[in-house]
Amino acid sequence: MQPEISVKNLNKSYDDGFQALKDINLDISRGEIFALLGPNGAGKTTLISIICGLVNMSSGQVLAAGNDIIRDYRKARQAIGLVPQELATDSFETVWAAVSFSRGLFGKPANPAHIEKILKALSLWDKRNNHIMTLSGGMKRRVMIAKALSHEPRILFLDEPTAGVDVELRRDMWALVRQLRESGVTIILTTHYIEEAEEMADRIGVIRQGEIILVEDKNRLMNKLGKKELRLQLQNKLEFLPPELAAESLELSESGHELIYTFNAQHEQTGIARLLRTLGDLGIEYRDLKTRESSLEDIFVGLVRQ
Amino acid sequence: MNFYGVSAIYKFEMARMKRTLMQSILSPVISTCLYFVVFGSAIGARMGDIGDVPYGAFIIPGLVMLSLLMHSISNASFGIYMPKFSGTVYEVLSAPISYIEVILGYVGAAATKSVILGLIILATSKFFVDYSILHPFWMVSFLVLTSVTFSLFGFIIGIWADNFEKLQVVPMMIVTPLVFLGGTFYSIDMLPEVWQTISLFNPVVYLISGFRWAFFGVSDVHIGISLLMTLGFLTACLVTISWIFKTGYKLRP
Missing domain, CATH: 3.30.70 (Alpha-Beta Plaits)
Incomplete structure (x- = not known):
């Protein structure tokens, strides 16, 4: 079966000469939960940013849902939803407007029923008419997830989704991720909480100093090295x-x-x-x-x- | 073509105008009224006609252009600077949308606001001075063309600026002097010859002159040259923007 995401010989050097990624090769299958682990500055976010179109690659090739992320960027990006690490939301918009905006931006016609479903799943429905700046940090994080899901992506990237999030939201998020996986969404997450990878992931990749040093089925990894x-x-x-x-x-x-x-x-x-x-x-x-x-x-x- | 994407950005930006109605519409209208009171009534009453145009009417095109330029730049630069500043720009960069569509959304909205503002100022002017527009088609064309061009210019500034100071410095330090020295309140014929020549290097002279021609049929420079200069600046902005998106300058590392 064709991988949902295929990264080939990917390199990234920044202008100051720092080589953030070195010859990355990685295939991620449809419908799996893949956890990318690595210390700070290992290149996790850079890898995700390249796949999602936020950072230009230096060389290599990336296919998302079978589409080259540069040549067929429209099709590739339409398939992807991204929840970045940094909390970044518009302050003056209402939750409803912000999430609807995201759906339009990704080229989908308005679908209030779908937005309603997402907001309810993320316990944001009561807050739909609130301005985002009035929400707590955890709620803003939910808004960002709602935005990423607004256009019904096949692939979801969660960059440190539970950093600074309370226990309740973390549980909610895990439940949501499992539910998404059941509906066929491929999920790639980076995390500092190993517990999270242990709990959620099907496969684990470890990245260190810009290199993937290991990709292994989680259970096999735990058996082999545990x-x-x-x-x-x-x-x-x-x-x-x-x-x-x-x-x-x-x-x-x-x-x-x-x-x-x-x-x-x-x-x-x-x-x-x-x-x-x-x-x-x-x-x-x-x-x-x-x-x-x-x-x-x-x-x-x-x-x-x- | 990602029509929904363009319309999402456009509507988002227009909604921002509704939220900041005081700042977007009311404040330029008030400042224009002040100009009319000071220059049109108080000083203008003691001034002779310029060409065959009474001084109060003569300054209308310049005052409209003044607001148009300032607000096109500030609207468009703010529109793209804020998402960069707050980090929400990630969404636009990761969306299945081409840079031309991004510009259509942001610059389209900023230019729309400017055109609306220009028309409101023109309507306000009627309360102070009686004037008629000789070439309405060209008047509207110049209005739209200038709004689009300077919104593009503002968009570039918004991408270039990485702090609030830079965001302010171009409109304040460059555009304001150019507008004031560009013949808003006088015809450049009134200047000594040296300054006339220097003025010809000021792009705003061509805008105001062209716009004034559309009103009264008199101008400092030929209308064709005005049009060419404006289109030339528009092209320069487009080339810069396409370079920005191709290299990822300050947007995609």
Whole structure:
């Protein structure tokens, strides 16, 4: 199947010589939720801005919904909705006027029923006649999402959609994104909250210093790189690891007060039972134990540090 | 052609005029009335006719042009500067709309406002001076042509300006002097010869002269030259704008 977005050999250098993107190749399939992760300044927003037409590319090719974003820019852009990172709204317009304006701008005839549907889905219906400047930050963010959805795009870009947004709106937004995906919309989001990518994304791409260093199915990534850890707080300090316990996945903390056992939670035999039995046999007592799963965040930090 | 897009921008800009009715319409009308009181009645009463035209009527075309130029520039420059300033310009840049359509929307709206303003000032003038228009067709043509040209010029300033000071500096420091020295209140024949020659480098002289010809059939320079100069400036603005959009100057990094 033809990818919904196809980026080939994309490069971007700014006038001051800064190379923001280096030979990016990326295919995004129709109907998936793709999360683009990366530290600040890695090039996430630049990549999105090029696809959406806000920044000129230096070289390469981008197809959106099968249309070259430069040659067939009208068709390509009509398929795309963008919610940028920065909160930018007209102050003096009403919510209704601003969202209707966006639909017209993208070449669609007025459709009050559709606008009504979006505003209701985003809990903006009661505010439709309010001037945007009277709204709270979270509400303005909703207005920007409504604007991006006003022309029924096939592809939706959410650049840091939940930065500085309260928990309720974040939940609402996640629900909305899932609903959109069910209706066949492809969603590309960038985020700082790894939790968000973990919760939402089908696939994850990691970008570092202008290069895509990894693109992987989320579940596979978590299985492949995700580990589980068992930490035992010891009653008494251990000077060294007893030979009976010598195993690759077990280590003693530097203070000697903690045993750390790493295991793969996907395996049938985690070895925890055996470990605890051995400890009992050896008379090593512990007063507390906890397990924790490495999150996407750990994986991400590991990748970006490399 | 993205007709809905053009109409969305046009309506958005016209709605802005409705919100700022005082500033857009009332203030230029009031300032024009003041000019009529001071120059038309107080000073004009002691002035002889210029050509065969009474002084009060003589200044009408210049006063209309004065407001037309200032407001075309400020309307159009503000129209594109504000979205740049607030960040909402992202939407226009990411929309399936060509730059010609963007200009049709923004400049079309700014020019419409200017034409409306020009006509209101002309109507107001009737209360102060009696005048008739010799060539109504050319009068309207000059009105529209000037509004469009200087709205384009304002649009360029709006893109070029990256702070409010720059936005003000061109209208205040360049356009105002050019208009005052462009024969609003006098015929350039009245100047010493050196200044007459210098005046011919002032593009506004041609606008006012052409406009005045449409009213009274008298002009400082030939009407054909006025028309050519105006069209020339219009072309220069169009070329600049197409360059801006092709290179992405200050719009698309």
